[in-house]
Amino acid sequence: MLELAILGLLKESSMHGYQLKKRLSETLGPFWQVSYGSLYPALKRLQRDGSVEVVFPREDVGRRKNVYRVTESGERLFSELVEASGHENQDENGFRVRLAFFRYLKPETRIGLLERRKAYLLNRLADIKTRLTSYRERVDTYTLSLMRHGMDSTEHDIQWLENMIRSERQAARRKPKRRTAVSKEGGHT
């Protein structure tokens, strides 16, 4: 997850850890606070695995600035992570992070992610409803209120997703040309 966020931000432009953290809280702001204790080790892992590389390494002590740049293999990792076929839905931030990088994805991929998220939320909604009818009497008012609120929020989230999907489809329909070209050749620039 952090990996994905880092790679996404570095795609935009190379920078060092400190800036990364600032951009991170700029983008995901109140929803996700990343600490240095997560960030720097994550950068090390990515570097170890060849997904990012240091552009201007600190020669020795003093003048320590490590500017990180995403490598080709890092770009590939980004694409893999963003598709996320596992139990990625549990993690509330996972979807938010992906959304923050939607602009890098192909329209079909975008719609796919939105649909999968919607399916997950529909599942959750059904789950909550089952609970509400099944232990109506067995739980206290507070837990009940919590669940009802959870139900409302989930419904609201689903509506939001549906709007996103709708406008995504509209955008796809509006400029339907450029058939083969885009999907085949990948990114230029």
Added chain:
Amino acid sequence: MLELAILGLLKESSMHGYQLKKRLSETLGPFWQVSYGSLYPALKRLQRDGSVEVVFPREDVGRRKNVYRVTESGERLFSELVEASGHENQDENGFRVRLAFFRYLKPETRIGLLERRKAYLLNRLADIKTRLTSYRERVDTYTLSLMRHGMDSTEHDIQWLENMIRSERQAARRKPKRRTAVSKEGGHT
């Protein structure tokens, strides 16, 4: 957090880890999935610190069932944790867990927690609004949509909290007598 949830459930009735996990996902259901990799180590810690004790220890191999019971010092820990004076608001589940054990708390404590949560969310709301006006042009549509949705959800959450606070105050006004009694005797059945 996990600690708090465990203690709260054990207050209700003693049980072993497996049941604990089931009750946990019964109560917090779709919002929080606790794994054994978190649960058993947490139980060990609580036992080590004398907050819970094993009632029926497995004598030897086979017949392995550890029934956990909360101790007096565990009850005290529960009370401390539930008040949570640190950076507890970041953790979305923290508040949910506390709510699930609201019935154990005194009305003032309840209202206090609700107010603090509300204050946190108001802060967050203001934060999001600032962001929305400040980088209106600098972020893409998706991030913008995410933030607007976050704003709506936060507002919705605040309204929910306000309702809770209102009915909590009403309840407190309705039966202002019965001072000591209730808080002492705890739940039967």
Added chain:
DNA sequence: GCTATATATATCGTTCCGATATATCGAGCC
């Protein structure tokens, strides 16, 4: 007696997090 499934505990490796230590840099001030 066989085979699932539910009950029950434990542990491994990886990641995450909060706190903290440390060093550099630029700006403002006297």
Added chain:
DNA sequence: GGCTCGATATATCGGAACGATATATATAGC
């Protein structure tokens, strides 16, 4: 020049969480 302050920047520690997996027993259905 010398001083402090706040922003920039990296590193690391211990503890906690997570997902996966291994293992064993008990129960139920056939």
